[in-house]
Amino acid sequence: MTTQEASGISLIDGVITGPLRQSVNNSATAKGSIHDDATASKLGFRGGTVAGSIHLELFPPLILQAFGRQWFERGAISMYFMNATTDREAVRAYIKQPAATSDAQAEAWVLRDDGMQVAQGTISVGNPGIPTALLARPLDRFEPGELRMLSGIAAGRKFDPVRVSIPLEQQTERQKVTTEPMDWYTGDSPWGGPIVMPAPMVQLLYAKSVQTLRGNIGQAVGLFGAIELRNINGPVMVGQEYTCTGEVIAVGQSPKTEYMWFETGLDDGSGKRIAEMRMLLRWMKASSPLYPELRAQ
Numbered sequence: 015m016t017t018q019e020a021s022g023i024s025l026i027d028g029v030i031t032g033p034l035r036q037s038v039n040n041s042a043t044a045k046g047s048i049h050d051d052a053t054a055s056k057l058g059f060r061g062g063t064v065a066g067s068i069h070l071e072l073f074p075p076l077i078l079q080a081f082g083r084q085w086f087e088r089g090a091i092s093m094y095f096m097n098a099t100t101d102r103e104a105v106r107a108y109i110k111q112p113a114a115t116s117d118a119q120a121e122a123w124v125l126r127d128d129g130m131q132v133a134q135g136t137i138s139v140g141n142p143g144i145p146t147a148l149l150a151r152p153l154d155r156f157e158p159g160e161l162r163m164l165s166g167i168a169a170g171r172k173f174d175p176v177r178v179s180i181p182l183e184q185q186t187e188r189q190k191v192t193t194e195p196m197d198w199y200t201g202d203s204p205w206g207g208p209i210v211m212p213a214p215m216v217q218l219l220y221a222k223s224v225q226t227l228r229g230n231i232g233q234a235v236g237l238f239g240a241i242e243l244r245n246i247n248g249p250v251m252v253g254q255e256y257t258c259t260g261e262v263i264a265v266g267q268s269p270k271t272e273y274m275w276f277e278t279g280l281d282d283g284s285g286k287r288i289a290e291m292r293m294l295l296r297w298m299k300a301s302s303p304l305y306p307e308l309r310a311q
Contacts, residue, residue, distance in 0.1 A: 028111045030076050036102040037064045040133040063098040067240040070212040071193045072107035076126045080109050081139045086249040092146035092242035094137035116140050148292050153264035162304035163231050163272045164265050174226035175271040178218045178254040180210050182194040219278045219291035235301035239294035246287045256280040271296040
């Protein structure tokens, strides 16, 4: 296994179990975000939260043991986030041992060291013939209701195409604080050069695309509710430019948030689909001036 540190992984009662790791809130200095202690505390959180995409980085060493390197070419990770963690709280990743190493899917989850459920979902490779955790999840859990931040945005709304890439220098800096470093992230890999880490891959498939929306979101505080990454003809390579496209698939509101489900994809220069993502993105009502009755003080 080509990792800097793969020790601590074990097979216990049919579950591939990772070591305790301390996921870093590497956006703690982003003032006004959910990762900022002061902002998060005003909104009822214990402190600045670790992004869900950071927790995805717990899994690659376990995935290699469960499915091998083919996962990076045609595998998916699908996680719904249950509870937020704060900087360096100890967490552990789990994958139920799959019955096969190809065309298979397994349950997967993340727990805090005290047993609190952080994330729940599936990891799959190839075509297992059953939907992933997020593809199986209904998108209309709450009544649509009145949308203030997302007014004018509906299912079918397309994002403007954007060009995206992860430079090696950026990934090298990110590798310094990742929960699970891998040599493949900054050096040679079976696909030639370095491959993009899970959290930066999420950024490629999310940040610039959402910025093309024209709504009333403004400075409202957002957070990840669920993420599914799919390698279609992967992996995504460091330093390579891709075109990101996508569309909104559902919008709605809950008592505390307005939310949007969307799908995005990365195509290379020839138009070949490399990777895709399904995401649930939430915005806190209490952080928006459009909800003065809930506005955090």
